[in-house]
Amino acid sequence: MTDPESFSGALWAVLLITGIVLAFAVAIPADMALRRREDREQARNRYRNPHRGH
Template sequence: MTDPDSFGTALWTLLLITGIALAFGAAALGDMALRRREDREERARREAADRQRSGTAAP
């Protein structure tokens, strides 16, 4: 027969592991979004500098 305490411990362990996995997943998604935004800003900055160097006005 299964000990009720060990069953409860298993459920808590599963809950904690799931929570940790979700937290790491959310952190990874947030990091990817931040990097993407930084890449877009850097590209825009580089294009503006190129336009300024070539003497053409911004569209």
């Protein structure tokens, strides 16, 4: 028979790992979108003033 405490511990571990994976799954696309936005802004500024930043 399975010990209820070990089952509870395993369930908490699975829930914790799932939460961490979901947090990264949300954070990665958000970070990629932010970087893309920053790159677009940088390219726009470079086009407006090509001598700035050298």
